[in-house]
Amino acid sequence: MTMAMMTYLEAIKKGIEEEMARDERVVIFGEDVGGVKGGVFGVTKGLAEKFGEERCFNTPLTEGQIGGLAVGLGLVGYRPIGEFQFADYILPAVNQLISEASRMRYRTKGDWTAPVVYRAPYGGGVRGGLYHSQSTEKVLFGQPGLRIVTPSSPHDAKGLIKAAIRCDDPVLFYEHKRLYRLLKEDVPEEDYTVPLDKANVVREGEDLTVIAYGMVLNHALKAAETLSEEGIEAEIVDVRSLYPLDKETLVKAAKKTGKVLLVTEDNLEGSIMSEISAVIAEEALFDLDAPIRRLAGPDSPSMPYAIALERAFLVDEDKVRTAMRELAEF
Amino acid sequence: MTMAMMTYLEAIKKGIEEEMARDERVVIFGEDVGGVKGGVFGVTKGLAEKFGEERCFNTPLTEGQIGGLAVGLGLVGYRPIGEFQFADYILPAVNQLISEASRMRYRTKGDWTAPVVYRAPYGGGVRGGLYHSQSTEKVLFGQPGLRIVTPSSPHDAKGLIKAAIRCDDPVLFYEHKRLYRLLKEDVPEEDYTVPLDKANVVREGEDLTVIAYGMVLNHALKAAETLSEEGIEAEIVDVRSLYPLDKETLVKAAKKTGKVLLVTEDNLEGSIMSEISAVIAEEALFDLDAPIRRLAGPDSPSMPYAIALERAFLVDEDKVRTAMRELAEF
Amino acid sequence: MKKLEASGLTTEEIIQAYRTILLGRRLDERLWQLTRIGKTSFNISGQGHEVGQVAMAMAFQPEKDYFLPYYRDMSACLVWGMTPKDILLGSLGKEDDPSSHGRQMPNHYGSKEHNIVSHSSTVSTQFPLATGVAYGAQLKKADYVTLTATGEGAANQGEVQEAMNFAGVKKLPMVFVIENNGYAISVGVDEQYANEKMSDRGPAYGFPGIQVNGNDFAETYLAFKKAADNARSGKGPTLIELMVTRLTSHSADDDHSIYRTKEDLAGLREKDGLTLFEKQLIEEGYLSQEELKAIDSDLRKEIDQATEAAERMPDPTADSILDQVYAD
Amino acid sequence: MKKLEASGLTTEEIIQAYRTILLGRRLDERLWQLTRIGKTSFNISGQGHEVGQVAMAMAFQPEKDYFLPYYRDMSACLVWGMTPKDILLGSLGKEDDPSSHGRQMPNHYGSKEHNIVSHSSTVSTQFPLATGVAYGAQLKKADYVTLTATGEGAANQGEVQEAMNFAGVKKLPMVFVIENNGYAISVGVDEQYANEKMSDRGPAYGFPGIQVNGNDFAETYLAFKKAADNARSGKGPTLIELMVTRLTSHSADDDHSIYRTKEDLAGLREKDGLTLFEKQLIEEGYLSQEELKAIDSDLRKEIDQATEAAERMPDPTADSILDQVYAD
Numbered sequence A, B: 001m002t003m004a005m006m007t008y009l010e011a012i013k014k015g016i017e018e019e020m021a022r023d024e025r026v027v028i029f030g031e032d033v034g035g036v037k038g039g040v041f042g043v044t045k046g047l048a049e050k051f052g053e054e055r056c057f058n059t060p061l062t063e064g065q066i067g068g069l070a071v072g073l074g075l076v077g078y079r080p081i082g083e084f085q086f087a088d089y090i091l092p093a094v095n096q097l098i099s100e101a102s103r104m105r106y107r108t109k110g111d112w113t114a115p116v117v118y119r120a121p122y123g124g125g126v127r128g129g130l131y132h133s134q135s136t137e138k139v140l141f142g143q144p145g146l147r148i149v150t151p152s153s154p155h156d157a158k159g160l161i162k163a164a165i166r167c168d169d170p171v172l173f174y175e176h177k178r179l180y181r182l183l184k185e186d187v188p189e190e191d192y193t194v195p196l197d198k199a200n201v202v203r204e205g206e207d208l209t210v211i212a213y214g215m216v217l218n219h220a221l222k223a224a225e226t227l228s229e230e231g232i233e234a235e236i237v238d239v240r241s242l243y244p245l246d247k248e249t250l251v252k253a254a255k256k257t258g259k260v261l262l263v264t265e266d267n268l269e270g271s272i273m274s275e276i277s278a279v280i281a282e283e284a285l286f287d288l289d290a291p292i293r294r295l296a297g298p299d300s301p302s303m304p305y306a307i308a309l310e311r312a313f314l315v316d317e318d319k320v321r322t323a324m325r326e327l328a329e330f
Numbered sequence C, D: 001m002k003k004l005e006a007s008g009l010t011t012e013e014i015i016q017a018y019r020t021i022l023l024g025r026r027l028d029e030r031l032w033q034l035t036r037i038g039k040t041s042f043n044i045s046g047q048g049h050e051v052g053q054v055a056m057a058m059a060f061q062p063e064k065d066y067f068l069p070y071y072r073d074m075s076a077c078l079v080w081g082m083t084p085k086d087i088l089l090g091s092l093g094k095e096d097d098p099s100s101h102g103r104q105m106p107n108h109y110g111s112k113e114h115n116i117v118s119h120s121s122t123v124s125t126q127f128p129l130a131t132g133v134a135y136g137a138q139l140k141k142a143d144y145v146t147l148t149a150t151g152e153g154a155a156n157q158g159e160v161q162e163a164m165n166f167a168g169v170k171k172l173p174m175v176f177v178i179e180n181n182g183y184a185i186s187v188g189v190d191e192q193y194a195n196e197k198m199s200d201r202g203p204a205y206g207f208p209g210i211q212v213n214g215n216d217f218a219e220t221y222l223a224f225k226k227a228a229d230n231a232r233s234g235k236g237p238t239l240i241e242l243m244v245t246r247l248t249s250h251s252a253d254d255d256h257s258i259y260r261t262k263e264d265l266a267g268l269r270e271k272d273g274l275t276l277f278e279k280q281l282i283e284e285g286y287l288s289q290e291e292l293k294a295i296d297s298d299l300r301k302e303i304d305q306a307t308e309a310a311e312r313m314p315d316p317t318a319d320s321i322l323d324q325v326y327a328d
C-alpha cells in the first residue's frame, strides 16, 4: 500500500477528487466552492479547474436551495455534494434536509431516492463565537433516512467521504474545522472506503471506556497516553457513525470495562452522547460499575467569543484527562 | 374556585384570551389565525373579533417570517404568540428559532430579549401521514435559551400557556392535536399559571415509574388504572417541561421505584426520552433495579398514512400497558 | 376568432383535452364521495383548476419532461400519464399506490414511471428540488424540461425565491407555475402579498413572468408552450401565474362557507372553467351536447371500474413499516 | 450643480458627515492593525461603504428610529450613536462591549442604548426581525422608522423575501437596504443573481425599489430621506440598493487577490467614495486641504485614546459563561 502524508483537510479533498475522477455523476457546489477560491477552508480548491465549472460550482448565498438542489440532482441520477460553509449555516436548510432528503426514499418506498452528501465544517476552538463554532449535529440527529457521519482522523476522512459519496442514502458529513490542519498522518493512496455505519475502537484498554468523536476524541487519545503512564488503560471508541449509531460496538465497549465516559464538545443536553447513554443504560446496565458519565460543554447557547469564555466552554485535554482519571478511580 | 368544563383546546384558547385581555402587549398571528376561521383547529377563533385585527392577524404562508416577526415584536416590548399551523411546519423556521430567538438574550447578555411564544400542534394518530403527525420537539431540544413545554391535560394547558406568555424567555409551546377534543375536565376559571420548569407527578405508585407526556401519558394513566387491579401501582410523571428538563423531579421519581419506563410517541432515537434516560443513568444508577426502558415509535421517518402502518407506528394504550407490566415484573 | 382553435391544437387533441378535464372533475367527485363515506380520510381538490392544468400539461412532453406537482395537480398528472386507478390507490392508501405506496396522505401525487416527482406536504419544498432536476438536464445535455407548481400562498415561502433565483442564474430549462386561486385556506391574496401580480416575481429573478387566465384554454396552452419551448431551446426559465378558481373548500377538513362571502360563493359556478370549456366546444363545433354526455358516461364507467379495481388491491402491511428507511 | 449642496444639508452637517466617514475609515484601519498584531482575532470591514452608509444613516432619526445592521455597517452605527470605543470594545471582546459583551465575534454591532438591534452571523436573519420591530410601530402608533441592511449575496436568502413580502402586505414603516459591493466573499454578482438590479425586488413585493450610487453622497442621502419620510408618513416600505465598493478582502480570513482580477484591484482606489467626497468638499468650498488634514489628525488622536481606553477595560470572566441564558 502506497502511503502519503496528509492533513485531515487534504484527505477529504483527495477523497472527493478521486470520486469525481472515477464517477462523472459526482458534482459539488456551495458558497465559494467553485472558481479559484475553492471554499473558505480550501477543501475544494482546484476542483473547478480540474473537473470543469459545471461539476464544481458556486451557488448563490442560499442554503435551503443548496439542500434542495442536491436532492433534485440525486433524483435524476447524480451524486451531488452540497457544501454548507459552516455547520451553523445548515440551519436555514433544515427543512430541506428533514422534509425532503431524509424522507424521499421512505415516502416513495424506494421509487425515488436522494443519494446526496452534505458537507459541513463544525466545531469550536477557532474564536468563531456563537455562529462559527457550533456542533449542529444534534438538530439533524434522529431523523431516520438520513445518515450522519464524521471522521476523526485523516485516514477515516478520506475513506468516509468516499463511502458517503457512493452511498445511496443521504449523508450529512461533518468535518471538524480544528482538525483540518491539526492532524496529519499517512493515508493510503489506494482506493478504500470506511464504512458509514461502524464505530471504531481506536485504542484498547481495560480500565474505562471513552466514547467520543472529533476534537475531543483526539484529546482523549492524548490523555490516554499520559494516563497509561499512571497505569490507567482506556478503551477509546470513535463513534464515527453519529446516526444511526453502531450500537453493537458501543455497547460491547461499554460492557468491556464497565465504566463509561462519553465526551462531546457540544452542550450536554440533547447531544449525541445522551442517546449513547440511553442505549448503554438500556443494554448494559448490569455490566456497569459506575454511573455513565457525560463530559460536555456547558449549557450556554453555543460558544462565546472572548478568550476566557471560549476556554470555559471548550472541553480540552485536561478536562478529558481529569474525567478519565476520576472515572477510572471510581 | 369556580370551575368550568373545558377541552384541552378550549383551555388553551381561554388562557390566550385571558392574557390578551389582561395585557395589551399580547398579540397573536399565523396562517389562518386571524379573520373568522381562527386557525385550522379553531384555537384562535373569535380572538380577531374580540381584540381587533391588529392584535390577532393572518400572516402570509411563511414560517421563517412568523419566527422572526415574533422576535422583532419581542424586542420592542410586545408579547407575541406565533402559531405554526402544524409542528411539522416549524422546520422552515428552525433558523429563526435557533439562531435568533434562542440566542438573543445570551448574545447581548440580556440587553435585548425575545419574550415570545411559538405554538404548534404536534403528534399523530390523526391519519396525518408523514407531515401532519410529527413530534418535532427533538429538533429544537437542547438549544439553551429556548424553553419547550407541552401540557397533557386541560388544566395544565391553560396554566401553562399563560405562564409561557408571561415568561421573559422564548417558549415553544407544543399542543397535542389528538388531545384537543379528546380531553375534557374541570378547569379553574380564576387566573392561575403552571410553572414552565416543573415536571408533575400525576399518579403515585411504588412499583414502577413511567415518565411521559402528551397522548402517551394519557395512555399510561389509563393503563395504570387497569394494572392497579392487577396489583401493580405505577408512579407517573408528566415531563411537561421538555427543555430544560426538571431533572430533580424526574430523578426523584426514578429513584423512588427503581424501575423506569420512558414513553414517547416520537421515534426512539434522539427523543427527549434519550436525554431523560441519560440523566437518570448519571444520577440514579445505583437506585435502579432494572435497565431503563424506552418505549417509542419505530425508527421510520415519521408516521405513514395507511391505517395498518399508522397503527404499527403508534404507541397505544396496549403497548404502554404491556411494557409497564413487563417492567413491573422484571 | 374561435377560442379553442386559437390553441393550434388538432380537433383530436382538443377532444382529448376535454376528456381529461372532465375526467379530473369526475374523479375528484369520486374522491369526495369516498371521503364522505369514510373509505378515505381526506381529499384536497383541484376543482376549478382543471382547464388550466390540462392546458399547461399538454404543452410538455410527459415521456421525457419532469413534473414536480403540488397537491391540487391531479388533472395535470393525468395528462402526464397517471391513471384514475393510480390516483384512487393513493386516496385509499394502498400498497400499489405509485405516489407513496400508502405512506403519504391522499393527493400527494407522484410516479417514478411517469417522471412525476414525489412531493411532501410541507409546501413548496419541491421548488429547490426542481432546480436540481433541471440542472441535471444541463449536465446531461438532455433536452427535457422541468415543470413545478405551487399555490399563490405557498409561493411566498423563502425556498421559492431561492429556487427561482438559482434558476435565473443558471438559465435552467424549467417552468415555474403559481396556481393562483385567490385563497390560501382562508387567507385571501390581500393578506398574502402586496404586489399586483405574482408573475411580477419572474423579472425580479431575471426571467419572464406571465399571468394567464387558467379558464382560457388556448391562452394557457400557448403561454406554457412558449415557456416550454424557451426552456428546451436554452432560453431559460419562465414563471407563469395561472389564474384559477377554487370551487371547493380548501380540503375535506375545511368549510369555506365560513370565510368566503356569499357573493363569492354564489359566483363560483360562473367561474368554472369546465362549463366555459364545454360551451366553447359546442360553439366551435367540436362536440355536440349529445357527445359531451356520451363522454361523461364513458368516464363515469371508467372511474367506477377503477374504483372497484383499486379497492380490491391490498393494503400495506404493518410489518413493512421499516422498509426503505435506508438503502439495502 | 454642486454635488454636496444638492443634499440640502447644512455646511455643518456636511462637515459632520465627513468626520464620520473618515472616522469610519480610520477606525477600521485601527481594527486591521489590532488584527495583524493579534490583539483581536478578526476583522470584517466597511471600507468603501462609508460614504453610502453615512448618507443613509443621516436620513434617519437615531434617537427614535431602529437600525438592524449587518457586519459592514460600522459607519452607519457611528451615525446612530455608537462611539469608537464601543466598536473597539467589541473587537477586543471586552465585558463592556455594548454589542455583545464579548460574546460575539467582532463587527457584530448592536447597542440597546442606541436602538441598534444585535445581529447574528447567520446572514439576513435580521430581515424578519426588522419587520417585527416595524410592526411594533404600527401597534404603538409610534412614528419611528426601522432600517435594516444586508449584502447583495445575503439578500438572496429566503428569509429576506419572506420579510419583504410581509412588509409589503402590512405597509410597514421601514426601509430595506442591500449594500451591493459586487462580491459575496469570492462570488461575483453573475453567479449570485440574474436580475439586472437587486432593487427590482421591491416592486415584486409591492413597494418601490431604488438603486443608488453609494459614492454619491447627496443622491444617497436624498433617496433614503424620501424612503424614511414615506415610511414615517404611512406610505410603506422602500427597498434601496446601495451600490458600493468592497475595497478590502472579504475579511481577515480572506485574500481577495486570489479571485479578483488585476484590473479590478487596480481600479479600486478610483472607486473609493472617501477620496471622491474629499475632492467634492474642496471643490465646493466646504473645507480646505489643510482642514481635511486637521480633521484627520484629530480623529487619529481620538482613536488612539479610544483604543487605550478600550484595552484597559476588563475581559469577561469564565464564571459568567452561564449568565443570561434564561431570564432571572
Ligand SMILES: Cc1ncc(C[n+]2csc(CCOP(=O)(O)OP(=O)(O)O)c2C)c(N)n1
Residues within 6 Å of the ligand: B031, B061, B063, B085, B086, B089, B092, C072, C121, C122, C123, C150, C151, C152, C153, C154, C155, C179, C181, C182, C183, C184, C185, C246, C250
Ligand atoms: C410549510 C407549510 N406551512 C403550512 C402548511 C399548511 N397548509 C397547507 S395548504 C395551505 C394553504 C396553501 O395555499 P396556496 O398556496 O394558495 O395553495 P392552494 O391550496 O390555494 O392551492 C397551508 C397553509 C403546509 N402544508 N406547509
Ligand SMILES: Cc1ncc(C[n+]2csc(CCOP(=O)(O)OP(=O)(O)O)c2C)c(N)n1
Residues within 6 Å of the ligand: A031, A061, A063, A085, A086, A089, A092, D072, D121, D122, D123, D150, D151, D152, D153, D154, D155, D179, D181, D182, D183, D184, D185, D246, D250
Ligand atoms: C446563512 C449564512 N451562510 C453563509 C455565511 C458565510 N458568509 C458570511 S459573509 C458571506 C458573504 C456575504 O456576501 P454579501 O451578502 O454580498 O455581503 P458582503 O460581505 O459583500 O458585504 C458568507 C457566504 C453566513 N454568515 N451565513
Ligand SMILES: [Mg+2]
Residues within 6 Å of the ligand: C151, C152, C153, C179, C180, C181, C182, C183, C184, C185
Ligand atoms: Mg391558493
Ligand SMILES: [Mg+2]
Residues within 6 Å of the ligand: D151, D152, D153, D179, D180, D181, D182, D183, D184, D185
Ligand atoms: Mg457583497
